[in-house]
Amino acid sequence: MSYSTLLTSLTDNIFTITINRTDKLNALNKEVFIDLNNAIDEIQHNSAIQSAIITGAGNKAFVAGADITEFTCLTITEATALSKKGQDIFFKIENSAKPVIAAVNGFALGGGCELAMACHFRIASDNAKFGQPEVNLGLIPGYGGTQRLTQLIGKGRAIEMLVSGNMIDAATALQYGLVNYVVPAAELLNKATAILTLINTKAPVAVAACIGAANAVYDKSTDGYLAEINAFGHCFGTADMIEGTTAFLEKRKPHFTGK
Ligand code: COA
Numbered sequence: 453m454s455y456s457t458l459l460t461s462l463t464d465n466i467f468t469i470t471i472n473r474t475d476k477l478n479a480l481n482k483e484v485f486i487d488l489n490n491a492i493d494e495i496q497h498n499s500a501i502q503s504a505i506i507t508g509a510g511n512k513a514f515v516a517g518a519d520i521t522e523f524t525c526l527t528i529t530e531a532t533a534l535s536k537k538g539q540d541i542f543f544k545i546e547n548s549a550k551p552v553i554a555a556v557n558g559f560a561l562g563g564g565c566e567l568a569m570a571c572h573f574r575i576a577s578d579n580a581k582f583g584q585p586e587v588n589l590g591l592i593p594g595y596g597g598t599q600r601l602t603q604l605i606g607k608g609r610a611i612e613m614l615v616s617g618n619m620i621d622a623a624t625a626l627q628y629g630l631v632n633y634v635v636p637a638a639e640l641l642n643k644a645t646a647i648l649t650l651i652n653t654k655a656p657v658a659v660a661a662c663i664g665a666a667n668a669v670y671d672k673s674t675d676g677y678l679a680e681i682n683a684f685g686h687c688f689g690t691a692d693m694i695e696g697t698t699a700f701l702e703k704r705k706p707h708f709t710g711k
Contacts, residue, residue: 462500478514479519481518495552513558546667570600577639657710665683690711
Protein backbone atom coordinates (compact mmCIF):
# COMPACT_ATOMS: atom_id res chain seq x y z
CA MET A 453 0.00 0.00 0.00
CA SER A 454 1.22 3.52 -0.62
CA TYR A 455 0.65 6.52 1.64
CA SER A 456 0.83 10.25 0.97
CA THR A 457 2.16 11.23 4.41
CA LEU A 458 4.08 8.11 5.43
CA LEU A 459 7.17 6.34 4.17
CA THR A 460 7.04 2.60 4.76
CA SER A 461 9.45 -0.26 4.31
CA LEU A 462 9.45 -3.95 5.12
CA THR A 463 12.79 -5.64 5.87
CA ASP A 464 13.24 -8.96 7.66
CA ASN A 465 9.57 -8.96 8.73
CA ILE A 466 9.94 -5.55 10.43
CA PHE A 467 7.64 -2.86 9.04
CA THR A 468 8.95 0.69 9.47
CA ILE A 469 6.46 3.55 9.36
CA THR A 470 8.04 7.00 9.01
CA ILE A 471 5.74 9.99 9.41
CA ASN A 472 6.88 12.32 6.67
CA ARG A 473 5.84 15.97 7.01
CA THR A 474 9.20 17.42 7.89
CA ASP A 475 8.20 21.00 7.00
CA LYS A 476 5.59 20.83 9.81
CA LEU A 477 7.72 18.73 12.17
CA ASN A 478 5.57 15.70 11.25
CA ALA A 479 2.44 17.15 12.89
CA LEU A 480 -0.59 14.87 12.79
CA ASN A 481 -3.16 16.26 10.37
CA LYS A 482 -6.23 14.54 8.87
CA GLU A 483 -4.19 12.87 6.12
CA VAL A 484 -1.64 11.46 8.57
CA PHE A 485 -4.45 10.00 10.67
CA ILE A 486 -6.02 8.31 7.64
CA ASP A 487 -2.65 6.93 6.55
CA LEU A 488 -1.67 5.83 10.05
CA ASN A 489 -4.98 4.05 10.52
CA ASN A 490 -4.48 2.19 7.23
CA ALA A 491 -0.85 1.37 8.05
CA ILE A 492 -1.86 -0.15 11.40
CA ASP A 493 -4.41 -2.27 9.52
CA GLU A 494 -1.65 -3.31 7.13
CA ILE A 495 0.45 -4.51 10.09
CA GLN A 496 -2.40 -6.79 11.17
CA HIS A 497 -3.33 -8.09 7.70
CA ASN A 498 0.09 -8.63 6.13
CA SER A 499 1.43 -11.97 7.33
CA ALA A 500 4.95 -10.98 6.25
CA ILE A 501 4.94 -8.32 8.99
CA GLN A 502 5.87 -9.58 12.46
CA SER A 503 6.52 -6.26 14.20
CA ALA A 504 6.72 -2.55 13.48
CA ILE A 505 8.60 0.65 14.22
CA ILE A 506 7.00 4.11 14.14
CA THR A 507 9.39 7.03 13.72
CA GLY A 508 9.50 10.54 12.25
CA ALA A 509 11.26 11.81 9.16
CA GLY A 510 14.22 14.16 9.54
CA ASN A 511 16.41 14.65 12.57
CA LYS A 512 14.38 17.24 14.45
CA ALA A 513 11.01 15.74 15.29
CA PHE A 514 9.26 12.46 15.92
CA VAL A 515 5.89 14.26 15.85
CA ALA A 516 5.44 17.83 17.18
CA GLY A 517 1.77 17.25 17.98
CA ALA A 518 -1.61 17.41 16.39
CA ASP A 519 -1.66 19.88 13.52
CA ILE A 520 -2.69 23.03 15.35
CA THR A 521 -3.85 24.68 12.10
CA GLU A 522 -6.73 22.18 12.00
CA PHE A 523 -7.88 23.16 15.51
CA THR A 524 -8.79 26.74 14.81
CA CYS A 525 -12.29 26.26 13.38
CA LEU A 526 -13.46 23.12 15.22
CA THR A 527 -16.81 23.14 17.02
CA ILE A 528 -17.20 21.35 20.36
CA THR A 529 -18.90 18.49 18.54
CA GLU A 530 -16.15 18.29 15.90
CA ALA A 531 -13.38 18.46 18.54
CA THR A 532 -15.06 15.71 20.56
CA ALA A 533 -15.25 13.55 17.43
CA LEU A 534 -11.58 14.25 16.64
CA SER A 535 -10.53 13.19 20.13
CA LYS A 536 -12.56 9.97 19.79
CA LYS A 537 -11.04 9.30 16.38
CA GLY A 538 -7.50 9.88 17.66
CA GLN A 539 -8.11 7.65 20.66
CA ASP A 540 -9.52 4.89 18.46
CA ILE A 541 -6.47 4.89 16.18
CA PHE A 542 -4.11 4.88 19.15
CA PHE A 543 -6.10 2.05 20.81
CA LYS A 544 -5.58 0.12 17.60
CA ILE A 545 -1.81 0.54 18.00
CA GLU A 546 -1.93 -0.34 21.70
CA ASN A 547 -4.01 -3.44 21.02
CA SER A 548 -1.98 -4.59 18.02
CA ALA A 549 -1.21 -8.30 18.38
CA LYS A 550 2.16 -7.59 16.74
CA PRO A 551 4.66 -5.45 18.67
CA VAL A 552 4.76 -1.80 17.61
CA ILE A 553 7.55 0.32 19.08
CA ALA A 554 8.28 4.02 18.81
CA ALA A 555 11.73 5.20 17.76
CA VAL A 556 11.55 8.77 19.03
CA ASN A 557 14.00 10.87 17.02
CA GLY A 558 13.36 14.41 18.30
CA PHE A 559 10.33 16.34 19.54
CA ALA A 560 7.49 14.10 20.74
CA LEU A 561 4.98 16.71 21.82
CA GLY A 562 1.23 16.62 22.37
CA GLY A 563 -0.20 14.04 19.96
CA GLY A 564 3.39 12.95 19.23
CA CYS A 565 4.00 12.03 22.86
CA GLU A 566 0.58 10.34 22.87
CA LEU A 567 1.45 8.38 19.72
CA ALA A 568 4.73 7.23 21.27
CA MET A 569 2.90 6.21 24.46
CA ALA A 570 0.33 4.18 22.51
CA CYS A 571 3.20 2.07 21.15
CA HIS A 572 4.21 -0.97 23.19
CA PHE A 573 7.47 0.66 24.27
CA ARG A 574 9.76 3.48 23.30
CA ILE A 575 13.40 4.01 22.37
CA ALA A 576 14.67 7.58 22.24
CA SER A 577 17.56 9.30 20.52
CA ASP A 578 19.64 11.48 22.80
CA ASN A 579 18.11 14.64 21.27
CA ALA A 580 14.50 13.53 21.94
CA LYS A 581 12.18 15.77 23.94
CA PHE A 582 8.81 14.78 25.37
CA GLY A 583 5.96 16.97 26.49
CA GLN A 584 2.24 17.58 26.64
CA PRO A 585 2.15 21.31 25.92
CA GLU A 586 -1.62 21.48 25.31
CA VAL A 587 -2.16 23.68 28.37
CA ASN A 588 -0.21 26.32 26.45
CA LEU A 589 -3.04 26.26 23.90
CA GLY A 590 -5.85 26.13 26.45
CA LEU A 591 -6.34 22.48 25.72
CA ILE A 592 -5.73 19.13 27.26
CA PRO A 593 -4.33 16.06 25.51
CA GLY A 594 -7.10 14.38 23.53
CA TYR A 595 -5.55 11.18 22.24
CA GLY A 596 -5.16 9.27 25.51
CA GLY A 597 -2.29 11.34 26.92
CA THR A 598 -3.79 12.01 30.34
CA GLN A 599 -4.30 8.28 30.83
CA ARG A 600 -1.16 6.76 29.36
CA LEU A 601 1.25 9.34 30.80
CA THR A 602 -0.14 8.62 34.27
CA GLN A 603 0.14 4.87 33.67
CA LEU A 604 3.72 5.13 32.44
CA ILE A 605 5.37 7.65 34.77
CA GLY A 606 3.00 7.86 37.77
CA LYS A 607 0.45 10.44 38.84
CA GLY A 608 2.70 13.11 40.37
CA ARG A 609 5.12 13.35 37.45
CA ALA A 610 2.29 13.10 34.92
CA ILE A 611 0.24 15.86 36.48
CA GLU A 612 3.32 18.08 36.67
CA MET A 613 4.01 17.54 32.94
CA LEU A 614 0.34 18.00 32.01
CA VAL A 615 -0.27 21.18 33.96
CA SER A 616 3.13 22.81 33.37
CA GLY A 617 3.39 21.95 29.68
CA ASN A 618 7.12 21.53 30.33
CA MET A 619 9.22 19.31 28.10
CA ILE A 620 11.54 16.68 29.50
CA ASP A 621 14.75 15.57 27.80
CA ALA A 622 15.65 12.00 26.87
CA ALA A 623 17.69 11.37 30.02
CA THR A 624 14.74 12.43 32.21
CA ALA A 625 12.36 10.32 30.11
CA LEU A 626 14.63 7.34 30.78
CA GLN A 627 14.73 8.09 34.50
CA TYR A 628 10.89 8.38 34.53
CA GLY A 629 10.47 5.07 32.69
CA LEU A 630 8.82 6.75 29.72
CA VAL A 631 11.44 5.21 27.41
CA ASN A 632 13.35 1.95 27.68
CA TYR A 633 16.62 3.13 26.08
CA VAL A 634 18.36 6.32 25.03
CA VAL A 635 20.88 5.96 22.21
CA PRO A 636 22.81 8.32 19.93
CA ALA A 637 20.57 9.53 17.11
CA ALA A 638 22.56 7.64 14.47
CA GLU A 639 21.97 4.37 16.37
CA LEU A 640 18.22 4.76 16.93
CA LEU A 641 16.85 2.60 14.12
CA ASN A 642 19.62 0.00 14.54
CA LYS A 643 18.68 -0.36 18.21
CA ALA A 644 14.95 -0.64 17.39
CA THR A 645 15.68 -3.19 14.67
CA ALA A 646 17.93 -5.26 16.94
CA ILE A 647 15.25 -5.49 19.63
CA LEU A 648 12.51 -6.43 17.16
CA THR A 649 14.79 -8.97 15.46
CA LEU A 650 15.06 -10.73 18.81
CA ILE A 651 11.31 -10.46 19.51
CA ASN A 652 10.57 -11.84 16.04
CA THR A 653 12.28 -15.13 17.00
CA LYS A 654 9.75 -15.66 19.81
CA ALA A 655 6.43 -17.45 19.53
CA PRO A 656 3.97 -15.02 17.89
CA VAL A 657 0.99 -16.39 19.80
CA ALA A 658 2.81 -15.91 23.09
CA VAL A 659 4.02 -12.43 22.09
CA ALA A 660 0.44 -11.41 21.26
CA ALA A 661 -0.81 -12.90 24.52
CA CYS A 662 1.82 -10.98 26.55
CA ILE A 663 0.69 -7.72 24.95
CA GLY A 664 -2.97 -8.52 25.56
CA ALA A 665 -2.41 -9.51 29.19
CA ALA A 666 -0.24 -6.45 29.91
CA ASN A 667 -2.86 -4.17 28.34
CA ALA A 668 -5.53 -5.83 30.48
CA VAL A 669 -3.88 -4.36 33.60
CA TYR A 670 -5.17 -0.97 32.46
CA ASP A 671 -8.52 -2.12 31.10
CA LYS A 672 -10.96 -1.18 33.85
CA SER A 673 -13.59 -3.52 32.40
CA THR A 674 -11.27 -6.53 32.68
CA ASP A 675 -9.45 -8.15 35.56
CA GLY A 676 -5.81 -8.25 34.37
CA TYR A 677 -4.97 -11.26 36.49
CA LEU A 678 -7.92 -13.19 35.09
CA ALA A 679 -6.87 -12.15 31.57
CA GLU A 680 -3.38 -13.47 32.32
CA ILE A 681 -4.80 -16.81 33.54
CA ASN A 682 -6.90 -17.17 30.38
CA ALA A 683 -4.06 -16.16 28.05
CA PHE A 684 -1.62 -18.46 29.86
CA GLY A 685 -4.06 -21.36 29.46
CA HIS A 686 -4.66 -20.50 25.81
CA CYS A 687 -0.92 -20.85 25.06
CA PHE A 688 -1.11 -24.45 26.08
CA GLY A 689 -3.37 -25.22 23.12
CA THR A 690 -0.85 -23.90 20.61
CA ALA A 691 1.73 -25.71 18.50
CA ASP A 692 4.23 -22.96 19.33
CA MET A 693 4.02 -23.71 23.04
CA ILE A 694 4.70 -27.39 22.36
CA GLU A 695 7.57 -26.47 20.01
CA GLY A 696 9.02 -23.95 22.48
CA THR A 697 9.02 -26.27 25.46
CA THR A 698 10.20 -29.24 23.39
CA ALA A 699 13.07 -27.24 21.85
CA PHE A 700 14.17 -26.11 25.30
CA LEU A 701 14.24 -29.66 26.57
CA GLU A 702 16.05 -30.85 23.42
CA LYS A 703 18.58 -27.98 23.81
CA ARG A 704 17.91 -26.56 20.35
CA LYS A 705 16.49 -23.31 18.96
CA PRO A 706 12.70 -23.32 18.52
CA HIS A 707 11.09 -22.91 15.13
CA PHE A 708 7.83 -21.02 15.67
CA THR A 709 5.03 -21.01 13.11
CA GLY A 710 2.46 -18.74 14.75
CA LYS A 711 0.02 -21.61 15.15
N1 COA B 1 0.98 21.91 14.26
C1 COA B 1 1.16 22.57 13.10
N2 COA B 1 2.34 23.05 12.69
C2 COA B 1 3.41 22.85 13.50
C3 COA B 1 3.31 22.16 14.70
C4 COA B 1 2.03 21.68 15.08
N3 COA B 1 1.84 20.98 16.21
N4 COA B 1 4.54 22.10 15.28
C5 COA B 1 5.36 22.74 14.43
N5 COA B 1 4.70 23.20 13.35
C6 COA B 1 5.22 23.94 12.21
C7 COA B 1 5.53 25.38 12.55
O1 COA B 1 4.35 26.17 12.51
C8 COA B 1 6.50 25.73 11.49
O2 COA B 1 5.80 25.93 10.27
P1 COA B 1 6.21 27.17 9.29
O3 COA B 1 7.63 26.90 8.90
O4 COA B 1 5.24 27.07 8.16
O5 COA B 1 6.09 28.40 10.13
C9 COA B 1 7.31 24.44 11.32
O6 COA B 1 6.47 23.40 11.82
C10 COA B 1 8.61 24.44 12.09
O7 COA B 1 8.32 24.73 13.44
P2 COA B 1 9.00 25.92 14.27
O8 COA B 1 8.07 26.30 15.38
O9 COA B 1 9.45 27.00 13.35
O10 COA B 1 10.30 25.18 14.86
P3 COA B 1 11.09 25.55 16.19
O11 COA B 1 12.34 24.78 16.16
O12 COA B 1 11.21 27.03 16.37
O13 COA B 1 10.17 25.03 17.40
C11 COA B 1 8.71 23.42 18.50
C12 COA B 1 9.90 23.64 17.53
C13 COA B 1 8.39 21.95 18.47
C14 COA B 1 9.15 23.80 19.91
C15 COA B 1 7.52 24.27 18.07
O14 COA B 1 7.29 24.03 16.68
C16 COA B 1 6.26 24.00 18.81
O15 COA B 1 6.11 24.43 19.95
N6 COA B 1 5.30 23.31 18.16
C17 COA B 1 3.97 23.06 18.72
C18 COA B 1 4.04 22.00 19.78
C19 COA B 1 2.64 21.79 20.38
O16 COA B 1 2.08 22.65 21.02
N7 COA B 1 2.12 20.58 20.18
C20 COA B 1 0.84 20.19 20.72
C21 COA B 1 -0.25 20.49 19.77
S1 COA B 1 -1.82 20.10 20.45
